[in-house]
Amino acid sequence: MQKIGLMGFCSDSQSSFMRGPAAAPNEIRAALNSGSANKCSELGVDLSQGEWFVDLGDEEIGDSVADYLSIENKVQACLERGFRPLLLGGDHAVTYPIIRAIAKDRGPINILHFDAHPDLYDSFEGNPYSHACPFARIMEAGLCSRLVQVGIRTLNEHQRNQAARFDVEIVEMKDFERTGYEPRFDGPLYVSIDLDALDPAFAPGVSHHEPGGLSVRDIITVLHKLEVPIIGADVVELNPVRDINGMTAMVAAKLVKELAGLMIKAS
Ligand SMILES: [Mn+2]
Numbered sequence: 001m002q003k004i005g006l007m008g009f010c011s012d013s014q015s016s017f018m019r020g021p022a023a024a025p026n027e028i029r030a031a032l033n034s035g036s037a038n039k040c041s042e043l044g045v046d047l048s049q050g051e052w053f054v055d056l057g058d059e060e061i062g063d064s065v066a067d068y069l070s071i072e073n074k075v076q077a078c079l080e081r082g083f084r085p086l087l088l089g090g091d092h093a094v095t096y097p098i099i100r101a102i103a104k105d106r107g108p109i110n111i112l113h114f115d116a117h118p119d120l121y122d123s124f125e126g127n128p129y130s131h132a133c134p135f136a137r138i139m140e141a142g143l144c145s146r147l148v149q150v151g152i153r154t155l156n157e158h159q160r161n162q163a164a165r166f167d168v169e170i171v172e173m174k175d176f177e178r179t180g181y182e183p184r185f186d187g188p189l190y191v192s193i194d195l196d197a198l199d200p201a202f203a204p205g206v207s208h209h210e211p212g213g214l215s216v217r218d219i220i221t222v223l224h225k226l227e228v229p230i231i232g233a234d235v236v237e238l239n240p241v242r243d244i245n246g247m248t249a250m251v252a253a254k255l256v257k258e259l260a261g262l263m264i265k266a267s
Pocket residue numbers: 115116117194196197208237
């Protein structure tokens with residue numbers, strides 16, 4: 001079985017509104033390892049047992065574009081060592097170089113993306129690598145065969161046009177409960193979780209508070225319904241500066257446990 005490699009990217013140079021997510025991996029790891037909870041996923045995988053869950057530590061990423069794009073090499077190295085990557089942001093910009101590495105290894109992949117924002121801007125405030133843009137870069141490079149976005153509640157005309165241009169399947173937040181969203185994928189899947197997909201009541205520690213979002217349980221329920229192997233995942237956009245009593249870090253740690261549990265169980 002392929003081991004899971006947990007790796008953090010201390011990177012927030014592409015954040016448009018406020019910095020802070022570079023400090024997130026430490027906080028998520030502290031929540032994961034704190035004595036207040038065990039390491040069992042709800043489906044019965046104990047991450048503290050066996051050798052399937054390996055902490056590969058954090059990578060400090062500098063502020064230049066070259067530093068940012070070098071995240072691809074770090075993920076590639078993780079893949080070459082035989083790990084399935086479970087990655088901590090950092091802001092959401094990290095997902096573009098991550099997917100570059102994974103698609104280079106496996107070809108275009110399916111992505112399930114939880115977010116308040118579609119992150120499909122062609123460019124944001126003059127920056128094509130902004131954390132508002134990673135899924136535009138991913139789609140135009142042909143790295144993704146199918147992109148499904150869940151929890152979206154900030155679409156403007158430009159991003160609606162971008163979604164149509166790239167055939168993105170969007171489950172808008174306003175339709176999530178009414179339609180009873182059920183995930184349907186027919187091949188290996190990458191899962192990207194921006195914590196601002198959650199309602200700020202559940203996850204106050206994010207840079208962009210967008211009320212009216214998902215609950216932690218909503219995301220876990222969707223994850224538990226997945227019937228395809230998860231080849232990689234990320235949990236991004238925790239901003240410790242905005243967090244309250246480490247609550248959002250614990251939410252991130254919970255999602256890491258559920259993702260890792262699914263990755264181990266399905267393999
Ligand atoms: Mn977002």
